[in-house]
Amino acid sequence: MADVEAYIKDLKETIIKRDPNQSEFQEAVFTVLESLKPVLEKHPEYIKTNILGSLVEPERVFQFRIPWQDDAGNYRINRGFRVQFNSAIGPYKGGLRLHPSVNLSIVKFLGFEQILKNSLTGLPIGGGKGGADFDPKGKSDLEIMRFCQSFMTELQKYIGPNLDVPAGDIGVGGREIGYLYGQYKRLNGSQSGILTGKGLEYGGSLARTEATGFGLIYFLDALIKDQKDSLKSKTIKISGAGNVAIYALQKAQENGAKVVTVSDSNGYIYDPNGIDLATVKQIKEVERGRIKEYADKISTAKYFEGSVWDLDIDYDIALPCATQNEINEDQAQLMVKNGVKYIAEGANMPSSTKAIKVYKDNQIIYGPAKAANAGGVAVSALEMSQNSERLSWNFEDVDHQLKGIMENIYKQISDADKEYDLGKDYQAGANIAGFEKVAKAMLAQGLV
Numbered sequence: 001m002a003d004v005e006a007y008i009k010d011l012k013e014t015i016i017k018r019d020p021n022q023s024e025f026q027e028a029v030f031t032v033l034e035s036l037k038p039v040l041e042k043h044p045e046y047i048k049t050n051i052l053g054s055l056v057e058p059e060r061v062f063q064f065r066i067p068w069q070d071d072a073g074n075y076r077i078n079r080g081f082r083v084q085f086n087s088a089i090g091p092y093k094g095g096l097r098l099h100p101s102v103n104l105s106i107v108k109f110l111g112f113e114q115i116l117k118n119s120l121t122g123l124p125i126g127g128g129k130g131g132a133d134f135d136p137k138g139k140s141d142l143e144i145m146r147f148c149q150s151f152m153t154e155l156q157k158y159i160g161p162n163l164d165v166p167a168g169d170i171g172v173g174g175r176e177i178g179y180l181y182g183q184y185k186r187l188n189g190s191q192s193g194i195l196t197g198k199g200l201e202y203g204g205s206l207a208r209t210e211a212t213g214f215g216l217i218y219f220l221d222a223l224i225k226d227q228k229d230s231l232k233s234k235t236i237k238i239s240g241a242g243n244v245a246i247y248a249l250q251k252a253q254e255n256g257a258k259v260v261t262v263s264d265s266n267g268y269i270y271d272p273n274g275i276d277l278a279t280v281k282q283i284k285e286v287e288r289g290r291i292k293e294y295a296d297k298i299s300t301a302k303y304f305e306g307s308v309w310d311l312d313i314d315y316d317i318a319l320p321c322a323t324q325n326e327i328n329e330d331q332a333q334l335m336v337k338n339g340v341k342y343i344a345e346g347a348n349m350p351s352s353t354k355a356i357k358v359y360k361d362n363q364i365i366y367g368p369a370k371a372a373n374a375g376g377v378a379v380s381a382l383e384m385s386q387n388s389e390r391l392s393w394n395f396e397d398v399d400h401q402l403k404g405i406m407e408n409i410y411k412q413i414s415d416a417d418k419e420y421d422l423g424k425d426y427q428a429g430a431n432i433a434g435f436e437k438v439a440k441a442m443l444a445q446g447l448v
Helices: 002-018 023-035 037-042 051-055 104-120 141-155 174-188 211-226 243-254 277-286 291-297 329-338 353-361 375-389 395-419 426-445
Strands: 060-069 075-086 092-098 126-132 164-167 235-238 258-263 267-270 302-305 317-319 342-344 365-367
Touching (some): 002 023, 002 037, 023 104, 023 426, 037 426, 051 426, 060 141, 075 092, 075 141, 075 164, 092 104, 092 174, 092 375, 104 375, 104 395, 126 164, 141 174, 211 243, 211 317, 211 342, 235 243, 243 277, 267 291, 291 302, 329 353, 353 365, 365 426, 375 395
Parallel strands (some): 092 126, 092 164, 235 317, 317 342
Antiparallel strands (some): 060 075, 258 267, 267 302
C-alpha cells in the first residue's frame, strides 16, 4: 500500500508541476487516480511499467487559431484545440465543444474522461476531445458557417476516419456538423466516416439524437433493477431542455416515472402533474424558444429563475442533464433532505467533488457521467460502423444495440464494484472497469 500511495503522490506532483493552471484537468485525473488504488495493489506491474504516467499524458495536442469574418465585415480570431489522448483500443473519438469557456484544461479533462467512457462501451474507440472558445449564441447561420469552415480548414489536417473521428458537444449540433463536414469534403473528398452526428441524408444514424437521453434511462433502469427496485411511479427531477433532457424525459415516462422539472440557463419549470413532453419538444425543437414559455401553455406549471437544484420538493431520482458543475455541495444536501435515492448524470461531470462526497456519505446511489451518459458516443461508434459498411440500420436495430451497451456498462461497473469490495461506489467501479481494458491494451502494444 505504501508503494501505491507514493506512486499516486508522485504522479499528482508531476501533473501539478507540468500543468499548474489546468485545474479542471487536475480534478478529473486526481479523482480517477484515487479510485484506482485497489487496482494498483492487485496489479503491481502497473506501477512497474508506470502505466498511469502514460495514461495521463495525451499522445498529442493541437492548438491553432481560427480566423473568420462576422456579418459586419469584422475579422475575428478564436482559438481551437484537438487533444488526441489515447488510441490503445481504437481511433480517437470525442466531441467538439464551442463555448467561451473552452481552453486546454477543459479539453484535456473532457478527453481524459472520454478514454474511460469509450472503453466502457465495449466498442473499439479511443479517447479524444476538441473545440474552440467561440460562442455560437447570437450568431447568424452565415457567421457560424464561416467559423466552422475556418475551424475545419485547420482541423482536417489532424483527423481521419481511421485516426480521429470528432462529433458534436455543447454548441455543436446538426447544423454545425453539416458545415464542418461540408468543408472537410471540399478539401478531402467524400469520406462519410470522418464525423458522427451527421444528418440522415449524408451518413448519419437513426437514434443518434435520442441516444444520450435514452441511454441514460437504460443505464438507470439496469441500476435500479439491481437494487430490487423499479422506475415505475418514481418522481424525477431533470435539469436541461436539450436533446439529453428531452429524450431522458420521454424514456422515463415510457417506463412509468413522473418527471416534474426541466430547465435552461435562465430558470426552470416545475409541473407537479408531470412535464408534458409534446409541449417541451414544440418549444425547444420547433420554436427554439426559452423554457419559461412552458408556463404560458400549461396551467399547472410554474416558472422560476435560478437553478432547478434549489427547488425544495420531495422526489426520488435526480438526472442532471445540463452542464458541468451544475450541482454544488449545498444542493446535494438538499437532495438528501428531499429523499433522493438515485442520481445518474446525463451531462458531463455535472456534480462538484463536494457534491459527490455528499451523495456517497448519505448512501445516494450515484451513476457517474462516464457510465450513465455513454449512450451518445456509443451510437456515434455505431454510426462509424454503418459508414464503414455503406449501410443505414433501422431505428429499432440501433436502439436495441444501445440498450444492450448501456446494460453491459452497468454490469461492468457493478462487477468491478463487487470484485474490489467498493460498497456500491459506482464511480470507482466505472473508473476501474474503464481503466483495466485500456491498461491491458497499452501493455500488450508496448505503449508504456
